[in-house]
Amino acid sequence: xxxxxxxxxxxxxxxxxxxxxxxxxxxxxxxxxxxxxxxxxxxxxxxxxxxxxxxxxxxxxxxxxxxxxxxxxxxxxxxxxxxxxxxxxxxxxxxxxxxxxxxxxxxxxxxxxxxxxxxxxxxxxxxxxxxxxxxxxxxxxxxxxxxxxxxxxxxxxxxxxxxxxxxxxxxxxxxxxxxx
Amino acid sequence: xxxxxxxxxxxxxxxxxxxxxxxxxxxxxxxxxxxxxxxxxxxxxxxxxxxxxxxxxxxxxxxxxxxx
Numbered sequence: 001x002x003x004x005x006x007x008x009x010x011x012x013x014x015x016x017x018x019x020x021x022x023x024x025x026x027x028x029x030x031x032x033x034x035x036x037x038x039x040x041x042x043x044x045x046x047x048x049x050x051x052x053x054x055x056x057x058x059x060x061x062x063x064x065x066x067x068x069x070x071x072x073x074x075x076x077x078x079x080x081x082x083x084x085x086x087x088x089x090x091x092x093x094x095x096x097x098x099x100x101x102x103x104x105x106x107x108x109x110x111x112x113x114x115x116x117x118x119x120x121x122x123x124x125x126x127x128x129x130x131x132x133x134x135x136x137x138x139x140x141x142x143x144x145x146x147x148x149x150x151x152x153x154x155x156x157x158x159x160x161x162x163x164x165x166x167x168x169x170x171x172x173x174x175x176x177x178x179x180x
Numbered sequence: 181x182x183x184x185x186x187x188x189x190x191x192x193x194x195x196x197x198x199x200x201x202x203x204x205x206x207x208x209x210x211x212x213x214x215x216x217x218x219x220x221x222x223x224x225x226x227x228x229x230x231x232x233x234x235x236x237x238x239x240x241x242x243x244x245x246x247x248x
Contacts, residue, residue, distance in 0.1 A: 015231050020222035105214040125219035156207040
């Protein structure tokens with residue numbers, strides 16, 4: 001049973017990052033936690049397909065991403081239908097300016113196409129290599145690279161609109177501004 | 181200012197997506213910094229109890245979720 005204990009520890013160790021990824025995908029902490037839970041259960045039930053010596057973390061991210069995408073297909077718009085409430089629940093930052101800034105950043109991130117967003121997060125925040133990110137997303141390394149570049153460019157574009165912070169949490173307004 | 185985005189200078193050249201905005205090293209570093217900050221807000225919460233308990237229960241071969 002010691003191998004199982006090792007696996008359990010590895011899973012536990014991956015939870016904080018898995019949650020952060022899940023929140024960034026679905027924009028809602030409760031749903032993110034459900035997603036992580038489902039991921040862990042799924043992983044546990046399929047331990048046989050995990051290859052020892054490979055990254056447990058990358059394996060779990062792959063499962064989570066797949067679960068999210070199948071759920072996403074089912075729910076479509078509902079998944080993106082988030083107001084600022086989830087962000088509020090996360091604002092542990094003491095300083096008002098950083099809070100505004102980070103919320104603005106979250107909003108901007110949400111305007112990206114899902115593929116670009118997940119690629120950027122995997123590489124830029126989760127700390128995966130391009131190769132690992134490609135594995136997790138089931139695409140070519142070059143695809144990840146170009147998505148990450150596009151995502152960065154797009155974010156810079158969105159965030160360079162100074163007045164964005166004055167709009168308040170109105171998603172549609174921002175989407176309109178953004179598409180012009 | 182954070183020192184965390186130190187690799188941005190040498191990667192200046194690899195931004196080939198020439199759309200309307202030029203992505204300078206400053207922007208890139210800024211985005212990276214915000215990304216990590218956003219991510220760490222969740223990561224810093226650690227492991228909520230529900231996961232710890234759930235995995236412990238899974239670990240117990242007699243547990244199998246039948247008993248609380």
